[in-house]
Amino acid sequence: MNQPVTPAGELMADYHAAWLPWEAFSAIGSRRSAIHGEGLLADTVRREVEDACARFGGATGADEDAELVLALYSWSALPAAAEKLRNSVAEDPGDEGFVLARQDGVTVLLAGGPAGLLYGFFHLVRLGEAAFGADHPPRTHRPVMRRRMLDHWDNVAVHDVMGQVERGYAGGSIFWSDGALTKDPARVRAYGRLLAASGANAVSVNNVNVHAVEARLLTDRLDDVASVADELRPYGIGVYLSVNFASPIMLGGLPSADPLDPAVQDWWARTTARVHRRIPDFGGYVVKADSEGQAGPFAYGRSHAEGANMLAAALAPYGGVVYWRAFVYNHRQDWRDRSTDRARAAYDHFAPLDGQFADAVILQVKYGPIDFQPREPVSPVLAAMPNTRLAVEVQVTQEYTGQQRHVCYLAPLWREVLGFRPWGASGATVADVAAGTGPGGSPGGGGGGLVAVSNVGDDRFWTGHPLAQANLYAFGRLAWDPSLDPSAILDEWIDLTFTRGADGVPDQLRHTLHAIMDDSWRTYEHYTAPLGVGFMVNPGDHYGPSIDGYEYTQWGTYHFADRNGIGVDRTQATGTGFTAQYPHPWSSTYESPHDCPDELLIFFHHVPYTHILHTGATVIQHIYDTHFAATQRVHEIRSQWQKIHNVGLVDSDLHARVAERLNEQARSAEEWRDQINSYFLRKSGISDALGRRIY
């Protein structure tokens, strides 16, 4: 566990530096610093500061005339400035927290533990010169969520249909290549460093659909997992493994995977003990059970709680947890059957089990009731299980939001979800639930935190679309502090990524990036499926429009458009009753087509095309207006990006990559506009009030 730390400079060799270019370290690197702490993460910080100083002329080591002091709160022999700060703050800021002050021209950071030292260091990188400006009193920083994890849907062996990375749009996996461990461990290290700088602290290293080869990571290929863990450890990133619930059969040769079978329990206990011997700081398991064909406890007549608790029992002795996904629904639905509602499924399956899950179980709940659509209501499961540790799951990978060919800055979406108050304006937020500070308190000793499906691959720009890096960054930041403003996070990301050192970022570039990204989620929403109904994507790859693509399928994702109207009636009064899964006041708000927010109207209601929205427009005119306007908007941002190039504000290779993607976005947006508009004109027979061209 104490292998030498790779010099940070070596981490930026063949790929884009993302939000950690050398220039971002100029403020720290040009000063004299003192560092007091020990352990692997302290060593990492020390090496980071040394590398920065080597490049920018600063120095480390001397307490005398240090302008920056980084120290553990508990360090015995602190320099005077740090001692003074410690005396002025009431309590240790906690393992991952830190206190920052500037007093008498010295910037002092006191961390509760080595992890806090690391996060504090990257906080200083973000601040840049601002960390060394006017004096200011102590400020304490702590993560709101203890658990901030990226799930990688990476296959070890290339999958026939899904390839190396399921729903991956940035090349191959950074962990695995053609059935083997990556040959580029430095890239894994660099990824861990980027994650640490964003605030994330965990990854799961393989796809939740665990195929035959991947299942073996748990046993005879455990060394591969250990190698990944070794690379990530210096940046405080814990490693988790997706496991197949049928592993006792697949790997152990047992006749059953029944969670109540003592032989099965014993197999998991022994197997997990072996994992922890090999990887002492192993995080735990991620499980997709009884979902879309994956094995699970149902085969043995057992509940999800019984299944999850068995794994929790194996992990708990080592402090591990199991993330148990709540993505369970009938994926063999009959489209003729309008009473079955996929939106209801997670609640129907899991809400009755509240209180039955062991402390070491985290129930991982997608933010919406369907599947990562650009617009969904918040999942009612998040308000239904006060006695269960709940994690909120989002997608950084843009499966349904343009697949990293479209610009779609997702922080505003996540911020809305995290800020949603299921119990009304004076109640707790979803972020409170995930942090373990919502109703019911903190079962299991803390909330489940925030989990995202990663958008990273072995692409030179990490995320395919260079601007999609901002989503990865914003995820970590929102997991750390869900109250952050998305636009402010974007500024942080711009400042780091495009900094020219002391000169900062040119105004024109900043303004252009805001113009392109701030509203890009809403723009995407507006040229795709209207008013919250979702899907309308091509089956299988989920890219591009196919309005009826899922309409007559088994997948439970319908829009029910006919010549008169569109939408899914999910009311209690006349529909599937899904609205009743929400607490007051949302159950009533969603129940009423007049109170329901416009953007979710046809998610909850089947309405005529002539229904009047709160905006005053009819549904059909809204469809036309948003599709014309949003497509126009894409053309505008493409022009703005071109102007940036003309004045040379970004590297030409990055510019070219974004420009190429914007061309595809423009083409695709036009295709969405024309197919949606033609489809609804053909069905409704109602012309555009403005007489624009509809084919």
Added chain:
Amino acid sequence: MNQPVTPAGELMADYHAAWLPWEAFSAIGSRRSAIHGEGLLADTVRREVEDACARFGGATGADEDAELVLALYSWSALPAAAEKLRNSVAEDPGDEGFVLARQDGVTVLLAGGPAGLLYGFFHLVRLGEAAFGADHPPRTHRPVMRRRMLDHWDNVAVHDVMGQVERGYAGGSIFWSDGALTKDPARVRAYGRLLAASGANAVSVNNVNVHAVEARLLTDRLDDVASVADELRPYGIGVYLSVNFASPIMLGGLPSADPLDPAVQDWWARTTARVHRRIPDFGGYVVKADSEGQAGPFAYGRSHAEGANMLAAALAPYGGVVYWRAFVYNHRQDWRDRSTDRARAAYDHFAPLDGQFADAVILQVKYGPIDFQPREPVSPVLAAMPNTRLAVEVQVTQEYTGQQRHVCYLAPLWREVLGFRPWGASGATVADVAAGTGPGGSPGGGGGGLVAVSNVGDDRFWTGHPLAQANLYAFGRLAWDPSLDPSAILDEWIDLTFTRGADGVPDQLRHTLHAIMDDSWRTYEHYTAPLGVGFMVNPGDHYGPSIDGYEYTQWGTYHFADRNGIGVDRTQATGTGFTAQYPHPWSSTYESPHDCPDELLIFFHHVPYTHILHTGATVIQHIYDTHFAATQRVHEIRSQWQKIHNVGLVDSDLHARVAERLNEQARSAEEWRDQINSYFLRKSGISDALGRRIY
């Protein structure tokens, strides 16, 4: 070329005997026969008769008291009965023809050549005991088409998307396996024998989409083709090769494939000479050029005639021909553009070239203008090129007709196409055109004949669905004689396939098979896309319904359904003008929505749902009625098949295979019915007059 003939018994080892079970040979095999002829095919016949006699107690060799004499017309020393027949017929029946008579209790068959001997032999097999009944005067049999070919869309290397056999529904290829020549040459031999017994006389051995590995069959993998030819030769089956037009570049290292470049011409001449040295009876090439991404002469500014003629020049010295496919259209069409009409494409490309093709070119024309749909008008190209050898191409493989999971006996479809009279009731038929006896006579010394994409694979039943064997059989029979009645062909097939020797076929089985198969094409048509509009299938695999699956794509296959009506306006007056590609009277018939046959109405016209058909029903009610009735019909035939089992009339493994497919057909037909009916109810808002359930 004179390798020993495999005993026929060995050909029926591991797979179903299809229409050549031992029992079918009992009439010949129980008699005394004399055979007079020499050469490979005569040897084949001799061996066939000997094998039959060995099983059923007859004998060959003695002219004395032979009840069956098989002899070449030109044979010098004929036995008396044959000599008498030769004296009574005016002329040699031609290379593939034969004269059959029964006189004084002796059945005599005189063949114009060894091939005639072979076809005559299988004719006797078909006749069975009837060949040995009452005396009858000489009857001459000759094939109407000289060219009767099965195209195999078999890949040598397994293709990522299309697999071993493109559009294959019967397992792997019988020629190729995982990149190599099959290890089961006996199966190839057995296939040739079945083809010969049906009347076919040629195969092309690889996919018209010629990928990298397959291209090399022409050069360094030519031995593989020769091996296939060796197996098929004893049954008179000639071998053709699909070639890539870019072969001079891919294989020859030339910088160009320009057909007017002397170096290119020389490469093809040398390469073709080498092919003929290795395979002296090699048939020629099949080419898909400038179509769906395949290379072709357009890249060099050359016409299809210039491209085809170059290959013809290389082949002509050896008597070879090139089949040049007329399947050329814009497969990057914009769905927004209603003026481009894929139906027009083949005519627009090829009709102007009439007279420019060399004699050794056969233009291979799909029977309809789109793509093997269950219902299309006959392609107008077939009436537009009197100075060109035209072959009619059909699909025995059921790409669009149920993929050998649905029963769909296709002989009635092909019979309609072949009997169609493009110039009106007193004009020539499509069969005349293909036979070279239509307007313009016989350019190049004979018509192009009939070509089909094979439905055969390495499946135990050859064709996946055992009843799909009848399609392969019927293809050969209709190519031999396009005037045959499909129901009579079906009887032949039933008699051969299900015979119990002297006892024949039980009546109940015969009646049931007719009930299941006679109208199965029409039934399939009725539960799928209505009134000739076609497609509405799932994109990619083309199985099952997706009404809008191709509606907003680049493929040129649209239905333009809106809330008022449906169909493609292909009239001259207001549409794409496609109707003008037909000669009188069909140009006028199709132009008028009142004269146009119901079954093609919305192929040619966009009409309101309330349009009244000749049947008196509205379009919308017709849709509902046909979909309910045809699905009901599938349930009925499934019950009938079950009854056959209950009384043990067919082998249980064959019964089980058919039963399994009928279950899938019933499920799929219901899906078609419900999706089509729901789609059009939602669009039209018009309820079913009979109040049946529409979801």
